Amino acid sequence: MEKSAVFNSKLLPYLLLVPQLIITFVFFYWPAIQAFWQSFLREDAFGLSSQFIGFENYQALFAQPEYYKAMLTTLVFSTLVALLSLSIALLFAAQADKNLKASDVYKTLMIWPYAVAPAVAGVLWFFLFHPSLGSLARPLRWMGFNWNPLLNANHAMILVVMAAVWKQISYNFLFFLAGLQSIPKSVIEAGAIDGAGPMRRFWTIVFPLLSPTTFFLLVVNVVYVFFDTFGIIDAVTGGGPAGATTTLVYKVYADGRLGGDLGSSAAQSVVLMAIVIALTAVQFRYVERKVQY
């Protein structure tokens, strides 16, 4: 789509673009290129000299069992968070879509956690389930369950997943509700006339019609789990215990900062960039399809 009426000016459009282009080059392209370049270098411990080592950083990275472990952790984490937050949000949105009297109030009460920072959400859930002072850890222990997310890898993962799901429900709820409300009532009424009950109508009519929204949310949720959950993980577990909640993004941070291994960190950044670009490509193919609807 192009405008037919435009201004003719030689210099002005460039001047208008300059602020954004400068910011983009200085803080985006320049660091991205450096990450790429650095992934082929080895720096000495003081960062004084560096030498070109080809793909050694990548080889070292893919020889590391921890890297595969982080990949697996990311996979488990993102699958759990996406599945749980999507299905819970769909359940709530389907209820709010029924003609209830207070549906606006419910909507407001449901969406505000979007505004809570991931790191704050992590602190809240850590406090709830803190092994010695958490209000919900007490009943668990009382039931004879030895709950300790600080020591037990599975418990840590469960806690991080809960916090991440809690934070994401509001977003998915909002988009599911909008999707549900855009489904024509006549289609559902036609199903009712044919004798389909509420459950049957939902699974055979509403859910298939909702699939563009669901697919869009799936991609967004995976991206969310990849990047925005950093704050949750850092606040709740710090990647531990023993790396049980170290995702790929967390590992980039931890290896660069705590280990000081910038070459490996840069190689990890490059691998992550490739993953994100692939994800975005999937998303855009889908967006193009949506336009034709």
Next chain:
Amino acid sequence: MVEHRPWNDVIAYSILTFGIFIVAFPVYLALVASTHDAATVISGNMPLLPGGHILENYYRAIFVGGSRTSREPVGHLLLNSFISATGIAVGKIFISILSAYAVVYFRFPFRKTAFWIIFVTLMLPVEVRIYPTYKVVSDLHMLDTYAGLILPLIASATGTLLFRQFFMTVPDELLEASRIDGAGPFRFFWDTLLPLSVTTIAALFVIQFIYGWNQYLWPLLITTQDSMQTIVTGIKKMLTTTDELAEWQLAMATAVLAMLPPVAVVVFMQRLFVRGLVETEK
């Protein structure tokens, strides 16, 4: 409604009420914890009802800071958060409305190239390029400055895409009419386009303010002085003390203060928020 069964509504109401309970409970408990004294919170037997130390806790959190940590009082961190969140929102709106105007209303060589250069930034959030970006910011002597907190985060394409999309829906006749009236690019932008964009600007502001406020990894990396931290990074530091006994009641008061501004924005500007959220994701 297709059919009306009373029990159906009852189920819907109870599921939703349960959902709201789940959503609210962690925050409620943080509120409760922020009203008790340290001993009650740490005992592991904290009551589920508010206690009587609310004024004391919030006063200490905002104006004094923790006693075991030499951290900044939260009042100062709130100010840092306000400055950087507002800076990020305003900065993004400023650079992106200008670039979208250039891309939509002008024809010039490399127009498509410029658009793609900006567009690619959508794909790579700051999290994947943290250390190189850190190095650039440190080479520019922007560590521990507001510029360092703000500028790297406004390098993104979302705003440009949003304004471009909106400008495309503005009828061409408006531009033709103002040209007949003798308006140049500046007059048209200022008198016609900007007033029409007010809602889009407000929606983008709401979303970007929340985004900026909730940043964690970036402020964590580039602030070394406690006085330049934001409130979201400050909470975690309150809990990682060398002392075993972190001051949870103050940390929870801080968490409540950190949630308050963005949650208020979502609740009181809900329509703008929803609009911004839906449109930036298109």
